Amino acid sequence: xxEQVPPVIAARALVRLQAQREVVLADVRWAxxxxxxxxxxxxxxxxxxxxxxxxxxxxGPGEPTDGRHPLPSAEAxxxxxxxxxxxxxxxxxxYDQGGxxxxxxxxxLLRVIGQPAALLDGGLAAWDGPLETGPVRRTPVTRRVVPxxxxxxxxxxAVARLAKDPxxxxxxxRAAARxxxxxxPVDPRxxxxxxxxxxxxxxNLGDDGRLRGDEELRARWEAAGVFDAxxxxxxxxxGVSATLDLLVLERLGRPGRLYVGSWSGxxxxxxxxxxxxxxxx
Numbered sequence: 001x002x003e004q005v006p007p008v009i010a011a012r013a014l015v016r017l018q019a020q021r022e023v024v025l026a027d028v029r030w031a032x033x034x035x036x037x038x039x040x041x042x043x044x045x046x047x048x049x050x051x052x053x054x055x056x057x058x059x060g061p062g063e064p065t066d067g068r069h070p071l072p073s074a075e076a077x078x079x080x081x082x083x084x085x086x087x088x089x090x091x092x093x094x095y096d097q098g099g100x101x102x103x104x105x106x107x108x109l110l111r112v113i114g115q116p117a118a119l120l121d122g123g124l125a126a127w128d129g130p131l132e133t134g135p136v137r138r139t140p141v142t143r144r145v146v147p148x149x150x151x152x153x154x155x156x157x158a159v160a161r162l163a164k165d166p167x168x169x170x171x172x173x174r175a176a177a178r179x180x181x182x183x184x185p186v187d188p189r190x191x192x193x194x195x196x197x198x199x200x201x202x203x204n205l206g207d208d209g210r211l212r213g214d215e216e217l218r219a220r221w222e223a224a225g226v227f228d229a230x231x232x233x234x235x236x237x238x239g240v241s242a243t244l245d246l247l248v249l250e251r252l253g254r255p256g257r258l259y260v261g262s263w264s265g266x267x268x269x270x271x272x273x274x275x276x277x278x279x280x281x
Contacts, residue, residue: 005091005116007107007247008100008211011126014093024086024138025049026094028058028103029124030240032186036097044131046095046124050084050138054240057081058105065156067265068186068238069105071148077109078143085138088115088146095120095127099205104244108258111250113146119247122210154233154257156266162233163195163280169229171256173201173236173245174263181276187237189267191274194281199224201241204248211248218252232256238264 009017017023027049029036041051052058054069057080062070072080078088086092092110094103100119110117120126154162162168172192177183179198181190192198203220206212212220226232226249234249236242239260249256259265266272275281 005118007111007118007250008121009093009118010121010210011128014120017091017093022090024090024092026052026086026092026103026106027096028052028054028094028106029096030054030102031097036102040097042134044133045136046127047130047132048136049095049132050086050136052081052084052094052106054102054105057084058109064188064268065261065265067261067268069240069260069264071153071239071260074145074147078145082141082143085140086143087141088143090116092117093120094118095123098123098125099202099209099211100244100247101201101241104247105240108243108246112149112152119244122208125209152257154259156259156261156269156272159193159233159235159259159266160272162231163193165231167229168231168233169224169226170196170259171224171226171232171234171242171245172196172198172263173234173242174198175200175202176278178237178263180278181274187264187267189274191267191276192263192280193235193266194273194275196235196275197224197280198278199245201236201244204244211251214252217248221249221252221254226254226256233259235259235262235266238262 059069060072096103163170184190234242
C-alpha cells in the first residue's frame with residue numbers, strides 16, 4: 001500500500017491531509033448515459049480539482065475483445081496525467097458524482113503502480129464546503145513511465161480458467177439483472193462469465209452513498225468466498241466499476257486482480273460462452 005494511505009478516505013480526512021501536504025484532487029465524473037462528465041465538472045467541483053477524462057486518460061484504444069474501456073498504455077497514462085499537472089510523487093484523491101464507481105479506476109491504477117492515491121468516500125455529495133466553477137489548469141509535468149504490473153491484471157484466458165477453479169473466485173461486479181442476463185443496455189450479449197459469482201458494486205454502499213462499515217463489508221465478501229480463495233479477479237461491464245470492488249477488497253486486506261476487458265470484451269468474442277440466471281455456472 002502506497003505510503004500506507006488507505007484506499008478510501010472520508011472528507012474530514014481529506015481536509016487533514018490538505019493541511020499537511022500537497023494533495024491533487026481529481027474529478028472523474030462519468031456516466032454511461034452522458035449525464036455526468038466534464039460539463040458537470042465545470043458547473044461545480046471541489047476547489048482546485050482537475051478533471052480526469054475516463055475515456056481519454058484512463059482508457060486507451062483496442063479491439064472489441066479488449067472491452068469498452070481498454071487499459072491505456074503505460075506511456076499514454078503517464079503522458080495524460082502529466083499534461084494535467086499530476087506528478088508521480090504527489091498524493092491524489094479522486095472523486096465522482098457518487099459512490100466512486102468511476103473515480104475508483106484512477107485510484108486503483110495509481111495504487112498498483114505505487115503512487116499514493118485514495119477515493120473520497122461518498123464523492124461530491126460528501127463535501128460540505130464551497131464548490132468552484134470553471135476549469136483548473138495545473139502546470140504540466142513529465143512523469144516517469146511505470147509499466148503496468150502484470151500480476152495485478154487477468155486476461156480472458158486466465159478468467160476462463162480461474163472461473164472453473166474451485167480455489168479461485170471470479171467476481172462479476174455488475175447489477176444482478178445484468179448478471180442474470182435479464183437486462184443488457186450496451187454490451188454485445190447478455191449473461192455472465194460461467195463460474196463467476198455476482199457481488200454488485202452498488203451493494204458496497206449504504207443509503208448515504210458511502211461505503212458500509214468494515215464488518216458489514218467483510219460479511220458480504222466472506223459469503224462470496226474471497227478470503228479463502230487463492231486468487232480473486234473482478235470484472236464489470238468495461239473494467240471501471242469493478243475497481244471499486246477491488247479497493248474495498250484491499251481495504252479488507254484481500255487485494256485482487258482486474259479483468260480489464262470485462263463483460264464487454266468477453267461478450268464480443270462469440271466463441272466465449274455466457275451463463276444466464278442466478279447460478280454462477
